[in-house]
Amino acid sequence: GQNIDQPTEMTATEGAIVQINCTYQTSGFNGLFWYQQHAGEAPTFLSYNVLDGLEEKGRFSSFLSRSKGYSYLLLKELQMKDSASYLCAVRLQDSNYQLIWGAGTKLIIKP
Amino acid sequence: EAQVTQNPRYLITVTGKKLTVTCSQNMNHEYMSWYRQDPGLGLRQIYYSMNVEVTDKGDVPEGYKVSRKEKRNFPLILESPSPNQTSLYFCASKSGGGHYNEQFFGPGTRLTVL
Numbered sequence: 001g002q003n004i005d006q007p008t009e010m011t012a013t014e015g016a017i018v019q020i021n022c023t024y025q026t027s028g029f030n031g032l033f034w035y036q037q038h039a040g041e042a043p044t045f046l047s048y049n050v051l052d053g054l055e056e057k058g059r060f061s062s063f064l065s066r067s068k069g070y071s072y073l074l075l076k077e078l079q080m081k082d083s084a085s086y087l088c089a090v091r092l093q094d095s096n097y098q099l100i101w102g103a104g105t106k107l108i109i110k111p
Numbered sequence: 112e113a114q115v116t117q118n119p120r121y122l123i124t125v126t127g128k129k130l131t132v133t134c135s136q137n138m139n140h141e142y143m144s145w146y147r148q149d150p151g152l153g154l155r156q157i158y159y160s161m162n163v164e165v166t167d168k169g170d171v172p173e174g175y176k177v178s179r180k181e182k183r184n185f186p187l188i189l190e191s192p193s194p195n196q197t198s199l200y201f202c203a204s205k206s207g208g209g210h211y212n213e214q215f216f217g218p219g220t221r222l223t224v225l
Contacts, residue, residue: 040219042216043201045213045215048213087154089154097142097205098156099214101155102153103152103153104153
């Protein structure tokens, strides 16, 4: 079966740094996505990793280790607007665009 | 403005009353997909379409139908809705070129089946 694990909820302080982990056990792997979803809204794309290593994009960075089945999303200089759920998704096959999604991590930012 | 639209945004209905949720995108995307999102669970794919007249089942297709007669539209049909189909539904689309291209999501349809 396919399995993606993320912490259910995390709390962090405005201005700080937080790391959201995602581990996966899937039958295939062709890339890992991170999406942000504010309450009641649609998910929006943050990052994509297909090779091992760190991808940096402004305040957000994403890391992937394929051998460990592990990724994390790093958010720096946290702002109140970063309060949202963060969804990890794995693309299984090269032949289509099907994604397996984690349940998401709800991030609460406190002043 | 490039976007995915869904209608209706909110719907309360009763068991067995057929309904259709529309989805339209203006980005000329080949790929479209329907998901449902339930508390504590990840997004689960219902159906997807790689292009016009090409559709396939996702992980939870039971009780749903789709069609893709035009590139821009991908309606979701519930022939006989049941309470376990109460959920938040998202339509998404992406360009067929480039496997890393992200999916663009519609605003969601919150469906309640009584």
